[in-house]
Structure formats: structure tokens, C-alpha cells
Amino acid sequence: MAHRFDVLGLFDNEYDEDGFRMCGITGLNVHRSVENHVKLFGLTALVYLIIGGIFAITVATTRWEAIGLLDATDYYIHLSMHAWSMLLFWIVFMEVGILYVGGPMVLGRRLPLTKFAKLGYLTMVAGTITVYYSIWTTSAPDQAPLLTAYIPLPSAPLFYGGALLFVLGVVVASLPFFVALWNEKRENKGESLPLVTFGAFITSIIAVEALLGGVVAFAGGLLWRLEILQFDPAAYRMWFWIVGHGTQQINLVAMIVVWYFLTHVVGGAEVVSEKVSRTAFVLYLFFINMGAAHHLLVDPGISTGWRIWNTSYAFYGATLASLIHAFAIPAGIEAGRRKRGKGGGLFGWLTSAPWRNPAFSAPILAIILFGFLGGITGVLMGQLQLNMAWHNTFATVGHFHSTVVLGTTITFMGLIYFLIRTMFMRQFISTKLASAQPFLYGGAMGITALMMMYVGILYGVPRRTPEVVENIPRAGYEFSLDAATPLFAVFGIFAVIAIIGGALFIALAVLSVLFGERIEPGGDWDLVADGGTKSAGTKIAQSRESLEMADDPDDPVHAYEMRGTFVLCLIFLTAFVITYILNWYLITQLWSIGA
Amino acid sequence: MANSTTANRSAPRRIVRRAWNDLLSIYYANTPIWRWFKSGGLLVFGFFCWSAASLLLSYRPDWTFLHYVMAYGFALIVWGPLTHFVIVPLAIRLRRTAEHPAARFFARNVSKINLSVFVVIVIVLAVVQFSPMMLDFGGAFESDSGSEVTADLECEQTDDLITCQLTSTEGVDRIEVTSGDREVAIVDDPGGPFEIRVDALEEVVGQKQYSVALYDEDGNRVGVFRRSAR
Numbered sequence: 001m002a003h004r005f006d007v008l009g010l011f012d013n014e015y016d017e018d019g020f021r022m023c024g025i026t027g028l029n030v031h032r033s034v035e036n037h038v039k040l041f042g043l044t045a046l047v048y049l050i051i052g053g054i055f056a057i058t059v060a061t062t063r064w065e066a067i068g069l070l071d072a073t074d075y076y077i078h079l080s081m082h083a084w085s086m087l088l089f090w091i092v093f094m095e096v097g098i099l100y101v102g103g104p105m106v107l108g109r110r111l112p113l114t115k116f117a118k119l120g121y122l123t124m125v126a127g128t129i130t131v132y133y134s135i136w137t138t139s140a141p142d143q144a145p146l147l148t149a150y151i152p153l154p155s156a157p158l159f160y161g162g163a164l165l166f167v168l169g170v171v172v173a174s175l176p177f178f179v180a181l182w183n184e185k186r187e188n189k190g191e192s193l194p195l196v197t198f199g200a201f202i203t204s205i206i207a208v209e210a211l212l213g214g215v216v217a218f219a220g221g222l223l224w225r226l227e228i229l230q231f232d233p234a235a236y237r238m239w240f241w242i243v244g245h246g247t248q249q250i251n252l253v254a255m256i257v258v259w260y261f262l263t264h265v266v267g268g269a270e271v272v273s274e275k276v277s278r279t280a281f282v283l284y285l286f287f288i289n290m291g292a293a294h295h296l297l298v299d300p301g302i303s304t305g306w307r308i309w310n311t312s313y314a315f316y317g318a319t320l321a322s323l324i325h326a327f328a329i330p331a332g333i334e335a336g337r338r339k340r341g342k343g344g345g346l347f348g349w350l351t352s353a354p355w356r357n358p359a360f361s362a363p364i365l366a367i368i369l370f371g372f373l374g375g376i377t378g379v380l381m382g383q384l385q386l387n388m389a390w391h392n393t394f395a396t397v398g399h400f401h402s403t404v405v406l407g408t409t410i411t412f413m414g415l416i417y418f419l420i421r422t423m424f425m426r427q428f429i430s431t432k433l434a435s436a437q438p439f440l441y442g443g444a445m446g447i448t449a450l451m452m453m454y455v456g457i458l459y460g461v462p463r464r465t466p467e468v469v470e471n472i473p474r475a476g477y478e479f480s481l482d483a484a485t486p487l488f489a490v491f492g493i494f495a496v497i498a499i500i501g502g503a504l505f506i507a508l509a510v511l512s513v514l515f516g517e518r519i520e521p522g523g524d525w526d527l528v529a530d531g532g533t534k535s536a537g538t539k540i541a542q543s544r545e546s547l548e549m550a551d552d553p554d555d556p557v558h559a560y561e562m563r564g565t566f567v568l569c570l571i572f573l574t575a576f577v578i579t580y581i582l583n584w585y586l587i588t589q590l591w592s593i594g595a
Numbered sequence: 596m597a598n599s600t601t602a603n604r605s606a607p608r609r610i611v612r613r614a615w616n617d618l619l620s621i622y623y624a625n626t627p628i629w630r631w632f633k634s635g636g637l638l639v640f641g642f643f644c645w646s647a648a649s650l651l652l653s654y655r656p657d658w659t660f661l662h663y664v665m666a667y668g669f670a671l672i673v674w675g676p677l678t679h680f681v682i683v684p685l686a687i688r689l690r691r692t693a694e695h696p697a698a699r700f701f702a703r704n705v706s707k708i709n710l711s712v713f714v715v716i717v718i719v720l721a722v723v724q725f726s727p728m729m730l731d732f733g734g735a736f737e738s739d740s741g742s743e744v745t746a747d748l749e750c751e752q753t754d755d756l757i758t759c760q761l762t763s764t765e766g767v768d769r770i771e772v773t774s775g776d777r778e779v780a781i782v783d784d785p786g787g788p789f790e791i792r793v794d795a796l797e798e799v800v801g802q803k804q805y806s807v808a809l810y811d812e813d814g815n816r817v818g819v820f821r822r823s824a825r
Contacts, residue, residue, distance in 0.1 A: 071816075072816075072819075139776055140773070140774075140775045140776050140797075141774070141775035141776075141797050141799040141804065142799070152800065152802065154799045154800055224800065225800060227800055227801070345620075346617060347621075350632075351624075351626060351628045351629055351632070353628075355628050355631075372639070439631070443635070446639070447642070450642060450646070454646050454650075457650065458646075458649065458650050458653060483730055486727065486730055487730065575643075578647075582647055582650070582651070585651070585654075586650065586651075586654060589654045589655075
């Protein structure tokens with residue numbers, strides 16, 4: 001029964017008298033309170049994706065200097081709007097929803113403290129509106145903050161206040177997740193959490209650390225801007241990057257949780273080794289925060305020992321964790337599909353996979369693109385020496401578009417496709433377009449990010465500035481950025497195509513939720529790999545039961561070969577080694593070592 | 596018999612034979628997803644070879660073999676998808692349907708012809724060095740909007756007066772000095788020194804900043820300097 005405010009009928013699934021319903025796809029016992037809050041945060045995230053996407057148009061067509069849409073001042077304001085919408089608002093709203101899925105939903109519990117969830121939601125929304133207002137009305141002497149808002153660059157006091165409000169809102173909205181886990185452990189002492197919940201829990205711990213850093217940075221920034229206290233710029237940068245990069249580490253871990261979840265549910269993947277996957281999550285807990293250090297590598301006042309520890313030793317703990325997941329997830333897909341008789345030849349398990357299902361293709365594309373483009377470059381630029389060649393060039397922007405867009409955003413797009421089918425219970429308004437969209441967006445965005453990295457590394461094109469080819473003074477200097485023009489043309493064309501792909505996703509998501517054909521219970525069997533199971537003449541999609549398709553469901557997963565995954569990992573490692581050697585070679589040329 | 600023949604082969608030959616057979620089966624795999632995989636993979640690989648070779652060439656212009664890597668990558672961006680989306684599916688269809696002897700001969704050898712054409716294209720591109728491949732678009736992208744301003748701004752402060760002068764006035768027609776939203780000075784003769792009063796500057800968190808923007812004769816901003824007063 002829909003709520004009286006639910007005029008669009010978005011929250012009207014049928015529940016039993018205790019408020020639960022059985023999800024036909026996941027087999028989970030879903031409580032109304034969890035589902036409605038996940039929908040609320042998911043829909044709101046979509047709004048921020050739309051806003052960020054609109055500013056992607058103006059930013060990309062300015063940076064593509066052949067068009068040069070905006071002047072420098074407006075560009076920075078638009079870039080700030082784009083960055084805050086995409087890097088924080090779209091992603092963090094999704095992440096709170098993921099916490100509710102990974103916690104109470106997977107555990108089959110109701111969402112505790114729903115008033116806190118609502119209060120957190122409203123606080124987060126208030127924070128975003130304040131941040132938007134302060135950025136949009138920026139006028140001299142205040143400066144648009146971009147994402148970094150470095151002190152002593154003055155941003156409007158409202159900006160620091162809005163950012164603080166948003167961070168506090170996230171803390172409040174996360175409380176129900178922690179309470180749900182607390183209740184679960186009290187009621188089921190000694191039982192381990194499911195892998196997805198465990199991953200979500202690790203995500204939440206990293207989130208707490210990031211958010212506390214954010215409170216110190218933004219509250220301190222606000223007090224500094226109001227001239228109540230002094231805030232050392234070097235200290236500010238350290239605190240800022242705890243939240244600035246920490247939020248991106250939350251993305252990473254949340255994204256991997258979604259990879260495990262979706263590949264299992266819609267791809268038929270098994271977990272090859274729970275212990276190994278859990279160990280990788282624990283490695284993230286201790287080492288992923290070291291990634292933030294690469295922002296400070298060229299800052300004065302930090303000892304070489306600190307730099308080397310954070311970026312050349314401890315950081316590899318996180319790299320190892322990523323490599324474990326990079327093997328475990330495809331291996332799980334391969335073993336799971338071979339077990340179901342879907343794995344002929346070296347790559348049959350992959351080619352027979354449900355590529356037309358965007359809830360499968362989106363996370364798989366994200367794994368590939370994130371791994372090759374975002375992961376490898378992340379390790380490169382996280383290293384003390386190589387960072388010198390990457391820092392503050394457009395290549396850095398290419399790197400984080402490879403992680404946050406090609407990885408997180410495409411994964412979350414897949415999750416939204418999944419939510420549309422399983423929670424909003426709607427068919428896509430166009431199945432063909434929904435199948436094609438991840439490939440269109442991922443392909444175009446991949447080339448866009450490659451071009452960013454290329455002009456950054458090859459020509460040293462700087463980030464954060466709209467004009468480098470047209471207006472940088474040239475005469476009297478030994479270098480010119482003119483040669484970057486053709487690559488900027490490729491960048492611009494593919495950026496526009498990527499924006500069209502993103503707009504297509506938004507159109508599909510919004511129109512499907514509003515006008516998609518309603519799915520009745522049992523009508524979504526096609527979402528599960530290979531059509532789920534047949535029972536009493538009717539197809540019922542229950543991935544947990546779909547092992548019935550296997551010749552012997554009791555066979556351990558290790559009984560199936562994973563040579564396809566092994567070959568893919570070898571290709572990945574080869575690309576890693578070549579890129580690594582290439583970057584090191586270039587830096588030896590820069591420093592003329594041995595010359 | 597075949598098994599005993601296989602068993603008689605040495606291990607390295609068996610591995611090479613199996614790898615070759617795997618390669619052939621992947622080359623001729625023709626399901627839609629395989630076409631996408633191969634085309635996408637070769638496109639990315641082509642980009643990688645082109646860009647990495649170009650990058651190395653900028654440091655080592657004497658390594659001429661990089662022209663071939665570059666040409667290979669550049670051609671592969673188009674030829675990879677063309678081969679696996681168009682040529683291989685057509686070849687497979689033609690092998691099944693062609694009746695004329697010439698068509699059958701062509702169908703049998705189309706892969707060899709395709710690879711030969713590709714190799715010729717790579718060699719020609721590497722030797723002749725087609726301009727876009729070398730990232731030298733020259734005249735096509737030439738514009739007159741590039742600034743030739745090389746000026747630096749030198750400022751000295753004595754008490755509450757700041758005196759500034761440009762080191763060169765080439766390409767500069769007008770100077771605008773602003774602080775916050777306030778216009779502090781406009782200088783129509785950029786050749787001489789100009790003065791800024793410190794008490795005219797806006798203060799933000801203890802700092803008085805001002806911007807000196809340079810404009811050319813068409814009114815385009817061609818440079819900007821930001822400075823702080825003591």
C-alpha cells in the first residue's frame with residue numbers, strides 16, 4: 001500500500017504483515033524500511049548525477065579549446081559544481097544506500113533508527129544545497145573551491161559550512177547501518193557476517209575515518225575563513241586529504257562489494273575463497289588510506305621517510321588487496337559458470353555470460369576499465385618518484401576519471417539498473433538501449449580518460465586551467481603545447497559521446513522508474529544468469545537456488561579450473577609491467593640518469 | 596592416431612601447437628560477444644602501442660623502430676575492429692556460400708590477404724610517416740588566437756604604494772588592476788610604470804590581493820598576474 005505522498009507509486013511493493021517480502025532474484029528477505037530508504041537515497045543520487053552531468057557538458061567543451069565555451073572564472077565555478085556533484089554527492093548518496101543493502105538487507109533485518117536515516121538524509125541534502133549556492137554565487141575576493149578548497153585560497157564561509165553539514169549528515173545517515181550490525185552480532189554471537197556485509201562494514205570503517213578528517217578540515221576551514229582561528233595550510237591539506245581521498249577509497253571498497261554482489265546474483269559467480277577475499281578487505285582497512293599521501297608528495301615540510309613509507313611500502317598492502325580482488329572476482333565467475341556447465345574452452349564462461357544484462361555488463365566493464373586504466377595508473381602515481389611526472393598534470397585527471405567514473409560510476413549505474421528491476425519492479429523502457437548503454441558510456445569515457453592521461457604525460461598539460469594550447473605564452477620558451485591540439489580534439493569528441501552515453505543512462509533510469517512496465521512476482525527470471533531455474537513449469541529466478549543447474553551442486557568450487565582467469569591476469573600483469581617500465585624509463589630520461 | 600602423434604611431440608612443440616590453435620580459434624570466433632571483445636581489445640591495444648611509442652619517440656627520436664610500433668598501433672585502431680566486425684564474419688559466410696571458384700579462392704585466402712594489406716599499410720605508414728599519426732596536424736589546427744605575450748610583472752611596495760611595470764609590452768594594449776570585485780586601476784599605456792594604493796585593495800583573511808590582467812588590442816585577455824600586498 002503506497003504512502004499518501006507517493007503519488008508516482010514508486011514505493012508501493014507488497015509486503016507481509018511484518019513488513020517483509022521475499023526478493024525473487026536474490027532470495028533475500030527484504031523489509032519495507034530498508035527498501036524504501038535504499039530507493040530514496042538511490043533516486044536522490046540520480047538527481048546529483050544529472051546536475052554533475054550538465055556541468056560535464058560545460059567543463060568538457062571548455063577544456064576542448066577548439067570550442068572554449070567558458071572564460072577562466074566561470075570555468076572554475078562550473079568545474080567546482082561538476083566535482084562536488086560527481087565526486088561526492090552522487091557517489092556518497094549511493095554509498096549510504098549500499099550500506100543499507102550490505103547491512104540490514106543482506107542480513108534480512110529491518111532498518112533500525114529510521115528517524116536517523118531521514119535526519120541524515122535531510123542534513124545531507126541541506127549540505128548539498130548550501131555548497132551549490134556558495135559555489136554558484138562565488139564572487140571575488142572569494143574563489144570557487146573546486147574539490148580541494150585549499151587554505152589560504154579563500155572560499156565563501158557558506159561553502160565550508162555546507163561541506164561540514166553534508167559530512168555530518170553522512171555520519172548520521174550511517175548510524176542505522178552500525179546499529180543493524182550491532183543487533184545482528186548480539187543476536188547471533190559467534191557467527192561470521194556474509195562477505196558482502198563484511199565488505200560493507202570495512203567500507204564503513206574507512207568512511208568513519210574519512211568523515212572525521214572532513215569534520216576537522218571543514219570545521220577548521222570555516223573557523224579560519226571567519227577569522228576565528230589560524231589554520232596552518234600544510235596541516236589543512238593533510239586533514240583535507242583524509243576526507244578528499246578517503247571518500248574515494250570508500251568508493252573503491254563499496255564498488256568491490258557491489259562487484260561481488262552483482263556478479264554473484266546476475267552472473268552466477270561463486271566466492272572462490274571467503275578467507276582470501278576477507279583478508280583482502282582487511283588489507284584495505286589498514287593500507288588503502290595511504291593512497292591519500294600521494295597528494296602531499298610535492299608539499300614542503302614532510303620528511304622523505306614519511307613519503308617513502310606511505311607511498312612505496314605501506315601502499316603496496318592496498319595494491320596487493322586490489323590484485324587479490326582482481327583475481328578472485330573473475331575466478332569466481334569462471335568457476336561458478338563452469339560449475340553450471342557454461343564454461344566451454346578457455347573463455348567460454350566469459351563469452352556465454354549475460355552481456356545483454358546491464359546489471360552484469362556494467363560491473364564487468366568497470367572491473368576491466370578500472371583495472372587497466374585506473375588501477376595501474378593509481379599504483380604508478382602513488383609512488384614517490386613517478387608521482388613527480390604525474391602530479392598536477394591532466395594525467396591525474398585521467399587517472400581519477402578512470403577510477404571514479406570508469407570504475408565506481410559505471411558500477412553504480414549497474415546497481416541502479418538492478419534496483420530498477422528488483423526494487424522498483426519495473427521493466428526497462430528499452431531493453432536494447434539498456435544493453436548498449438554501458439558499452440557506449442564505458443568505451444567513450446575510456447578513450448576520454450586515455451587522452452587526458454596522454455596529454456598530461458606526453459606534454460605536461462596542466463590540470464585545473466581552461467586554456468593551455470591557445471593562450472599559454474610561448475615565445476621565449478623552449479616548449480609549446482600546440483602539439484596537444486589533435487589529442488584535445490579526440491578528447492573533446494569522445495567526452496561529448498560519453499556525455500551522451502551518460503544522458504542515455506539517466507533517461508533510461510528515470511523513464512523506466514516512471515513509465516516502465518510493472519513486474520509481477522516471478523516475472524524477472526531473465527535478470528538472473530541463464531534464466532534461473534525452472535520450477536513446476538514456471539521460471540523462478542533465484543540465483544541462490546540456481547546451482548541446481550550444476551551437474552553436481554555439492555562439488556567444491558575449487559574442483560573447476562580457472563585457466564581463463566589465469567590468462568586474463570597474465571595479460572593484466574603484462575600491461576602493468578610494460579606501463580611501469582615505460583614510466584620509469586621516462587623519469588630516468590627526465591633526470592638524465594646515466595647520461 | 597592423432598593422439599599418438601600429439602603424444603610423440605616434444606613438450607615445447609605441443610605448447611606452441613596448442614597456443615597456435617587457440618589463437619586461430621579466437622581469430623575466427625564469430626559470436627557477437629567475441630566480435631566485441633576482439634574489436635575492443637585491439638582498439639585499446641592499438642591506442643596503447645601508438646601512444647607509448649609516440650611517448651618514447653619524444654625522448655628518443657633516434658629509435659626509428661618506434662615508427663613501426665607507432666604505425667602498427669595507429670593502423671590497429673581502425674583495422675582491428677574492421678577485421679573482427681566485418682572481414683572475419685564475411686569470410687566465414689563466404690566460405691559457406693561461395694560457389695564460383697574465384698569466390699571460393701578468395702574466401703579461403705581472405706585472412707591472408709587482409710593481414711598482408713594490414714602489414715603493407717603499417718610499413719607504408721612507418722616509412723612515409725603520415726602527419727596525424729605523428730601527432731603533427733600542422734596547418735589544419737593552426738589558429739591566430741595564440742598569444743605572443745612574454746611579459747612578466749615586476750612590482751615594488753614602499754609603504755602604502757605599490758609600483759608595477761611590465762618587462763615587455765609586446766601584444767599588450769591595456770592593463771586592468773582589480774582587487775576583489777573592485778576595479779583599482781586601468782592603464783592604457785602599458786609601457787610605463789603604474790601605481791596601486793594599498794588602501795584601495797580588499798582584504799580577505801589578513802591578505803590584500805590584487806590581479807593585473809593584460810588585454811590585447813582586440814580586447815582578449817592574454818595574461819593575468821595575482822599578487823599580494825605586504
